[in-house]
Amino acid sequence: MKILVCISNVPDTTTKIKFAEGNAAIDTTGIQWVINPWDELSLTRALELKDDAASGVKSVTVVHVGPASSEPTIRKALAIGADDAIRVNGESADAWYVASQIAEVVKKEQFDIIMCGIESSDYNGSVVGGMVSEFLGIPSVSAVSGIKIENGQPVLTREIDGGKEVVTVPAPFVAVVQKGIAKEPRIAAMRGIMMARTKPVKLIEPLATEPLTQVVVFEKPAPRAACKYIDADNAAQLIELLQNEAKVI
Amino acid sequence: MSVLVYTENWDGKFKKLSFELVSYAAGIAKMMGSAVTAVSIGKVDETELKKLGNYGAAKIISVTSDQLASLDNQAYTSVISDIASKENSSVIVISNNNTGKAIAPRLAVRLKAGVGSGVSKLPLNLNPFTVYKRTYSGNAYAHLVIKSPVKILTLAQNSFDLVETANNATVENVNIAIDGSLLKTVVKDVQKQTGKILLTDADVVVSGGRGMKSPDNWSSLVELASLLGAATACSRPVSDEGWRPHDEHTGQTGKIIAPNLYIALGISGATQHLAGISSSKYIVAINTDKDAPIFEAAQYGIVGDAMKVLPKLVEAVKAKK
Ligand SMILES: Cc1cc2nc3c(=O)[nH]c(=O)nc-3n(C[C@H](O)[C@H](O)[C@H](O)COP(=O)(O)OP(=O)(O)OC[C@H]3O[C@@H](n4cnc5c(N)ncnc54)[C@H](O)[C@@H]3O)c2cc1C
Numbered sequence A: 001m002k003i004l005v006c007i008s009n010v011p012d013t014t015t016k017i018k019f020a021e022g023n024a025a026i027d028t029t030g031i032q033w034v035i036n037p038w039d040e041l042s043l044t045r046a047l048e049l050k051d052d053a054a055s056g057v058k059s060v061t062v063v064h065v066g067p068a069s070s071e072p073t074i075r076k077a078l079a080i081g082a083d084d085a086i087r088v089n090g091e092s093a094d095a096w097y098v099a100s101q102i103a104e105v106v107k108k109e110q111f112d113i114i115m116c117g118i119e120s121s122d123y124n125g126s127v128v129g130g131m132v133s134e135f136l137g138i139p140s141v142s143a144v145s146g147i148k149i150e151n152g153q154p155v156l157t158r159e160i161d162g163g164k165e166v167v168t169v170p171a172p173f174v175a176v177v178q179k180g181i182a183k184e185p186r187i188a189a190m191r192g193i194m195m196a197r198t199k200p201v202k203l204i205e206p207l208a209t210e211p212l213t214q215v216v217v218f219e220k221p222a223p224r225a226a227c228k229y230i231d232a233d234n235a236a237q238l239i240e241l242l243q244n245e246a247k248v249i
Numbered sequence B: 001m002s003v004l005v006y007t008e009n010w011d012g013k014f015k016k017l018s019f020e021l022v023s024y025a026a027g028i029a030k031m032m033g034s035a036v037t038a039v040s041i042g043k044v045d046e047t048e049l050k051k052l053g054n055y056g057a058a059k060i061i062s063v064t065s066d067q068l069a070s071l072d073n074q075a076y077t078s079v080i081s082d083i084a085s086k087e088n089s090s091v092i093v094i095s096n097n098n099t100g101k102a103i104a105p106r107l108a109v110r111l112k113a114g115v116g117s118g119v120s121k122l123p124l125n126l127n128p129f130t131v132y133k134r135t136y137s138g139n140a141y142a143h144l145v146i147k148s149p150v151k152i153l154t155l156a157q158n159s160f161d162l163v164e165t166a167n168n169a170t171v172e173n174v175n176i177a178i179d180g181s182l183l184k185t186v187v188k189d190v191q192k193q194t195g196k197i198l199l200t201d202a203d204v205v206v207s208g209g210r211g212m213k214s215p216d217n218w219s220s221l222v223e224l225a226s227l228l229g230a231a232t233a234c235s236r237p238v239s240d241e242g243w244r245p246h247d248e249h250t251g252q253t254g255k256i257i258a259p260n261l262y263i264a265l266g267i268s269g270a271t272q273h274l275a276g277i278s279s280s281k282y283i284v285a286i287n288t289d290k291d292a293p294i295f296e297a298a299q300y301g302i303v304g305d306a307m308k309v310l311p312k313l314v315e316a317v318k319a320k321k
Helices: A037-051 A068-080 A095-108 A128-136 A190-196 A236-244 B016-032 B046-055 B073-086 B098-111 B215-228 B236-240 B271-277 B306-320
Strands: A002-006 A009-011 A033-035 A059-065 A084-088 A113-117 A140-150 A153-160 A163-168 A173-177 A201-204 A213-219 B002-007 B035-041 B057-063 B089-095 B114-119 B129-135 B140-146 B151-155 B170-174 B186-192 B204-208 B231-234 B261-265 B282-287 B300-303
Touching (some): A037 A059, A037 A140, A037 A173, A059 A095, A068 A190, A084 A095, A095 A128, A095 B114, A113 A128, A128 A140, A128 B073, A128 B098, A140 B073, A140 B098, A153 A173, A213 B114, A236 B282, A236 B300, B002 B073, B016 B035, B016 B057, B016 B089, B035 B046, B035 B073, B046 B057, B057 B073, B089 B098, B098 B151, B114 B129, B114 B140, B215 B231, B215 B306
Parallel strands (some): A002 A059, A002 A113, A059 A084, B002 B035, B002 B089, B035 B057, B089 B151, B114 B151, B204 B231, B261 B282, B282 B300
Antiparallel strands (some): A140 A153, A153 A163, A163 B186, A213 B140
C-alpha cells in the first residue's frame, strides 16, 4: 500500500499578518514557513502506519504544489521521514488549481491512500482534498480523526455533528484529516535531517489550469472595543453586565 | 437562475444552522433578483420542511431515500449537483461544517465552480462576484472574486442573523434512486453524544485553559455552563493532557466557533486559540496575569484567580434565577 500526503507551505501560526502591494498580498518579509499543521499530523500518522509492519504500508510520499522557494518545507517532510517527494512547479493560485495538479500526480503514479489536511492555515479553504477526490472520481472521507488498517482494509473514524462514525471505503480514496489523527507531530531527528538531503524530490511541470478564484484585497478584522475590567472582589457585577449591558445571557 | 441552499436536518428536525443558511441564500437571491430553492435530504415531514419557507425559501425539494441514510460524499454530491443543474442554480450555499466541507469541494469540481469558503457576510459585489472570507485563521479577511459562472459559498456557522419573511413556499418531494455503485462509504459504528449542548450550536460557551490547573477543578466551570445553558470548551493543552475530551478543543486546530458569549477561564489567548474564538460576539477573560493577550480580545475582563472567581459567578447566576 502506498500513501500520498499532500502538504501545504504556510506561515508559522504565530505570524502577525501584514499586507503588501496595496493590500493585495501578504507581506512575506520575516515570515517563517512551516508545514500546514494538519498536513504535519497526516504525515505523522502515515509514518506511524508505515512503521507498523502489519499495516502493509510500503511507502509514504509527499506532494506539494509550489515554487522552488518552498523546497525547505519539502525537505522538512523528508527529514521527518517521508520516503520521497513530488513538487509540482507552479504557483498555488487557488484550491482548484492545486487540486487539479495533485489529481494529475495521482493519475500518473498510483496511490492507495491520499491524505490531505482539512484546511490550510492561510486560505482556510477546506476544499483541496474533496476536489482531488472528485477530479479522480474516487471516494473521500472528510473530518477524519482516526485511521488504521485492519487486515489490509483501511478503517476510518470521522467526526459528525455531536459524535463519531467508524467507516470503511475501498482504496484508492482521499482522507481529509483533522485533529485527533495523531497526537503530537513527529519532529525530524538529526539522522532524518542528514538522510533528507539524499532523498529524491521529483519535479513535475504543472498543467495549464485557470484558477477560478482570486483574492483582490485583504483587510484586517475590525478592532474590538477595549476591555472593561471588573474587580475580582466584585465578580457578580460581571453577570449583571452580561445580562443588562451586553444582553447575552 | 436560482440560489440553491443545502439544508441539514438532524433526526428529521432542522437546526438554527439551516435557517441561517436559508436567510443568507435569500439575501443573495434578493441582490440577484432571483429565488431560493432549498434541498433537504432525509426524512423530514411537511410541517418541518415548510419552516424553511419562513426564512425565504420559495421552493423546497425534499429527497428521501434509504440509500442516503448516512453521508456518502459521492452520492450526496450527485444528488445535489443534479438538482443544481435542473434548477439552473448559479449560487449554491452550504454550511462550512463537517458535512459542508465534505460536499462543497466535490460539488465544485462537478459544476466547475469556484468556492468561497467560510464566508460571513453577503457578497460585497455581484459583478465581479466578490465575497468576504476569513483567511489566516481570522487574522485577515479577503475579498475573493469568484470567476466561474456557478459559485459555491460555505457559510461560517453563527455568522448570519436569521431573517424571517412571509412564507409562500412549495414543497416538492422527489424520490431519487441512487446508482448503487456510487455508495462506497460503509458506516460500521456510530457514537453520538446525548444530553450535551453541542459546542458548534451553543450561544454561550464556558471554556477553561491550563490556568484551571487540574481536571479536578472543572466542576464549578461545568456548573456555571449548565446554569447558563452553555456548552463547555477548552484550550488545546487541556485536551492534549486528557483533562477534557478532544471535541471541546477550540482554536485553529480545534473547533472554530462564533457564540454570542465566550467565557475564557485561565486561558492565555495564544493566537492559535484566538483563531477559533475571535468571531464570538463577546469575549470574557478571567486570568491572573493582567498582561495575558486574551484581555486584548476581550470586552469584559477580571484579573483574578479562576478558582476564586468561578464560585462567585455561579452564586451570582443562581441569585438571578
Ligand atoms: C500549530 C499549532 C496549533 C495550535 N492550535 C491550538 C488550538 O487550536 N487551540 C489552542 O487553544 N491552542 C493551540 N495551540 C497552542 C497555543 O499556542 C497555546 O499553547 C495554548 O492555547 C495555551 O493554552 P492555555 O492558554 O490554556 O495555557 P497557558 O499558555 O499555559 O496559559 C494559561 C493561562 O492561565 C493563566 N492562569 C494560571 N493560573 C490561573 C488561575 N488560577 N486563574 C486564572 N488564570 C490562571 C495564566 O496566567 C495563563 O495566561 C497551537 C499551537 C501550535 C504550535
